[in-house]
Amino acid sequence: MSSQDYWKANLKLLSVLLFVWFIISFGFGIIFSEFLDQFSLGGFKLGFWFAQQGSIYGFVILIFVYVIAMHFLEKKIGIKEEENE
């Protein structure tokens, strides 16, 4: 895997993750929030839940998916980091 391929894979990963990021916050939490409010999740209206709870859980998951995916990507290309470079 060349460093160009690495960069391409990195960009692809970023665009997928940022797309999900946009959908769960701006999408479900704001734009489609009122539409989603007709469904409920326990005592929450779904749109309200995304706005005040769900989007935050989603953000946490996104960052860790990124950390893990980058770990494998860097292993593949053989990047090893030195401490205190």
Place this chain on the structure above:
Amino acid sequence: MSSQLLTYIFVGLSFATYIAIAIWSRASSTNEFYVAGKGVNPIANGMATAADWMSAASFISMAGLISFLGKDGAVYLMGWTGGYVLLALLLAPYLRKFGQYTVPDFIGTRYYSKTARLVAVLCLIFISFTYVAGQMRGVGIVFSRFLEVEIQVGVIIGMIVVFFYAVLGGMKGITYTQVAQYCVMIFAYLVPAIFISILITGNPIPQLGFGDTLVNSSTYLLDKLDQLSIDLGFSAYTENTKSNIDIFCITAALMFGTAGLPHVIVRFFTVPRVSDARKSAGYALVFIAFLYTTAPAVAAFSRVNFIESIQEKSYLDSPDWFKNWENIGLIAWQDKNDDGLINYSAGKPFEGSRPIFSDEFGSQGQREIKNLPTLDNSNEVYIDRDIMVLANPEIAKLPAWLWL
């Protein structure tokens, strides 16, 4: 032992711990002062970032704001957490890779320009000053209630304390002080939240209690809250009052702003490796999420409690917290219809944005205010939103040992 004394001891011990850590880990080189020798563990760094980020604004003001804004409050919840995704994906790893101490250093070196660097420094100073202004009000409120002094005095005392342990330790000292501070803060936030959640819904997890039914009833908390809000002339708690475009833009602004905050970014320079920079952004958000998913629950609980404990109660029988905060000047009551009852509803209680207290006392013993009453609504209560988190345990009548 009085609860007042216990409070002093508890707070005193916390500060002693922070200062001890600052002295123990004080910086001995430039590298240590700015970036803690680049040797901070990513979990510790995440915790420190979280503590840094969640200082007064999130900790004290946010739940109160949401409590009065209802669903609109989500702009702060999403805005102040969503930025971390941008930070972790687009900024932190690259800045760490470049190996400078600060963002202006990065900009100056990357673009080979002293002017660009100067512009970055000016931006940074502007951001920091604006940010600190908000934080200091929060600190002032805590000290004013705790030492029972006017809020300005509280601000000054707070500044002296913070200055002392920030200057001493540099980045390394601050990092470990912040780790300790995070633990104290999250404990102080979660414990009352858990107890209030149990009291109101019987569910020990606030995030779930928030969407649960009320104790001894099949009504959901949020449905009840919607009903209460509508009855008092507010709009339903779980509905937006601002337009979608407003909410969209405010959320976006807060997200990008979060991703660009200098005191958060600098933390990613302190870890040993680039991969650690990514990890610490993740941990930071986990630690932040503990508070940020609890805050909207606290907001809803305190809103219900607040309305139920004062609405149409006579001032003479009003709870102690109401009078205590009135003494500090963050609550005011003007008996517009002279019935001796506290009437709380939508609308501004009087002209002007803050109460101006005279030295007189009214027929019920309330502090008289000089502001002219508004005639277009029947609301008689002024409440500063910032007090909701601090007053919440008292409003919920939790035992004193819990909320001191």
